[in-house]
Amino acid sequence: MSETMADAGADTQPLIKVENLRKLFPVSKSIFREAHDFVHAVDGIDFEIAPGESLGLVGESGCGKSTTGRMLTKLTDATSGQILLADEGELIDIASIQRSHMRRFRRRVQMIFQDPFESLNPRRTVYDTVAESLTVQRIGSVQQREERVAELLHRVGLTPPEQFLFRYPHELSGGQRQRVAIARALVIDPTFVVADEPTSMLDVSIRISIMDLMLKLAEEFNVSYLYITHDLAVARYMCDRIAVMYLGKIVEIAPTEELLSNPQHPYTRALLSAVPVPDPAHKRERIDIKGGISKALNPPPVCRFIERCPRATDHCRTSDHPEFTDLGDGHFVACYNL
Amino acid sequence: MAQTLHIESRGGRVGTPLLEVQNLVMHYGTKEGEVSAVDNVSFTLNNGEAIGLVGESGCGKTSVALTLLRLLPDNSVIKGGDIKLDGESLIDLDEEQMRRRRWRDISMVFQGAMNSWNPVYRIGDQIREALRLHWPETLTYQEETDRIGALFELVGLNPVTMERYPHEFSGGMRQRAVIAMALSCNPKVIIADEPTTALDVIVQDQILRELKKIQQELGMSIIYISHDIAVIAEVTERMGVMYAGKLVELGSTLEVFHRPRHPYSYLLLSSTPSITGPRRKLAPLEGEPPNLLNPPTGCRFHPRCPFAIDKCSSEEPGLVEVGEGHSVACWNWQEVPEIGGLQK
Ligand SMILES: Nc1ncnc2c1ncn2[C@@H]1O[C@H](COP(=O)(O)OP(=O)(O)OP(=O)(O)O)[C@@H](O)[C@H]1O
Ligand SMILES: Nc1ncnc2c1ncn2[C@@H]1O[C@H](COP(=O)(O)OP(=O)(O)OP(=O)(O)O)[C@@H](O)[C@H]1O
Ligand code: SF4
Ligand code: SF4
Ligand SMILES: [Mg+2]
Ligand SMILES: [Mg+2]
DSSP states (O other): OEEEOTTOOOSSSSSSEEEOOOOOOOOOSTTTSSOOOOEEEEEEEEEOTTTTEEEEEOTTTTTSSHHHHHHHHHHSSSSSSEEEETTTTTTGGGOOOGGGGGHHHHHEEEOOSSSSSSSSOOTHHHHHHHHHHHHHHSSSOOHHHHHHHHHHHHHHHHOSSSHHHHGGGSOOOOHHHHHHHHHHTTOOOEEEEEESTTTTTTTTHHHHHHHHHHHHHHHHTTTTEEEESSSHEEEEEEOOOOOETTTEEEEEEEHHHHHHHSSSSSHHHHHHHHHHOOTTTTTOOOOOOOOOOOOOOOOOOOOHHHHHGGTTTHHHHHOOOOOOOOTTTTTTEOOSOO | OOOHHHHOOOSTTTTTEEEEEEEEEEEEEETTTTEEEEEEEEEEEEOOOOOEEEEESSSSSHHHHHHHOOOOOEEEEEEEEEEEETTEESTTOOOHHHHHHTTTTTTEOOOGGGGSSSSSSOHHHHHHHHHHHSSSOOHHHHHHHHHHHHHHTTTTOGGGGGGGGGSSHHHHHHHHHHHHHHTTTSSSSEEEESSSSOOHHHHHHHHHHHHHHHHHTOOOOEEESSSHHHHHHHHEEEEEEEETTTTEEEEEEHHHHOOOHHHHHHHHHOOOSSSSSSOOOOOOOSSOOOOOSOOOOOSTTTGGGGTTOGGGTSSOOOOOEEEEEEEEETTGGGGSSSSTTTTO
């Protein structure tokens, strides 16, 4: 299932390469009948993430962000497409990984969830939670594991670690629980972490310390993130590049500041123009778009944004969903009318 | 007849005081002791004005709103202070008199209300029910329907959708209908508690714009409550910053944002990311908000405050004027730098 990448310079290789990834959810009226209707949650997306890079995935509720993250961490199987992960000179195809490779995969790829209240087992202590991956992966002696867990708690700011090791989740605040979840994800030195709205349940003040912690740890551990958020200001703070998703498609992807200052897709423009700005003197240019987001249920093959698009032309109505146009410097956009 | 179609604010002349809150104190009684949720809060809302209350989760924003409406749970006690609407005190009204003020004089968009529509009744009928309970006269069925249609149009909903059930509405539509319901009896004041918090940004933006239009065109007075300071910046003219049950800063939104004088406001603003302006390092607010069962002595912010001086832990600062219409409760406000100043 893996191919070598001997023919390319290792430092220019992406850590993650996603090709034509799709996830369709069947919508069936009866459990006895085969489904004819499908929600195209993720419908053919491509992107790469370099080692140590943080890619933001933004878009409105239901556009397919979490489904993408769950496929990359193998919590959900892809319907089709490839997810290639570079590991020790090899490219592993996550989408069709063998059972025997799962342990190795779990060492490399971890996930942090939105809700620190749900993602931690209430009956396990902080130590048990953070040490779990080490135990499963049979890494180190008991004493080495204890040292490693204490070190991680220290790194995520739960100090002194002895005070936290044997607490249960209900004895921790929301911010502290998310720190435990981060420690759990990083304890086995993963190369890639999917963070799905990791701060959206937290208060503003705690939010910044968690974001700063994740930035610091990314640097120290050289991990890459797929950082999922609906908050563009948070994506700007956290990410090197941003991908904008709309109903299962990535419509624009660019380095963060380029995307914010020079958005090209009509959806990106509308989205950016709607973000409230914490400055009462700031006057925004408003871009109105019709209606609200719906579900991608059996979508026609045309541009996914067509019904809400202020720029749609006859060409859009008679053509397939547009391919990416390369605008240079890593800026790609999927639209016919630039 | 035409009167039932007319949607207005029954407040007075724009700019004159409408709602005056003075030294309000409210506690919740719990097994562990008293929770000091609203402590000595004072502010004025003028006719036609939009003001905001911001602060972290648990600082008492909803509690202030529920106290104004006297819609508090049984374990609460209003310990002191006064609430005047058009000069009339609401604190001394009995329950029946207060019941007649709610909806008609002050109405509220409750936090999370878009998820509390009754699933088995049509949206329009649920608003009809509110009209029957609170509209001063008895209306004919047709008059009710016409009024609901007019309310729907005002909040950007197609009147034919009043026949639909809650599950047939998107989140944004449900929230618009909540706002229509709050407007149903031509209130003088609307309190909007986290009116867009669970919504996507494009829908949030549309709803905030509609509320702003309603405020400006009808001369409506609105109190916005939000933990999101960017929302407060968008829609309000004046604002109050709450911390641990207290109002710690009050002023024009422009001034509080550009020159906050309270260390907490300063840190709150410094820790909010934005898509505009230079990409700057944010200053985290260390620690967590206090437990209101046992709030810190002196200034409630002192355990987290980088500007604290000796007396902060023992003496409580009162609100003092630091500029026109701008007041702050801090012993050391002169030391608070301009935004970005701490990081330099
Ligand atoms: N297990 C499932 N079964 C059926 N449909 C699903 C399932 N999971 C997700 N979907 C649908 O797939 C689409 C994408 O959902 P997803 O959770 O990935 O969106 P999201 O971008 O993460 O949204 P949010 O911002 O609300 O978290 C939605 O239409 C959703 O209803
Ligand atoms: N019924 C109650 N009994 C006891 N304590 C309560 C009750 N309701 C609220 N509290 C407490 O009062 C304080 C203020 O709560 P309130 O709901 O007013 O905060 P808030 O600022 O609206 O927060 P949020 O942003 O989370 O909505 C909190 O400490 C809360 O735990
Ligand atoms: S391809 Fe056409 S419909 Fe799609 S976003 Fe571009 S202009 Fe709009
Ligand atoms: S009174 Fe003292 S502790 Fe309180 S905010 Fe001012 S400086 Fe900080
Ligand atoms: Mg999601
Ligand atoms: Mg509240």
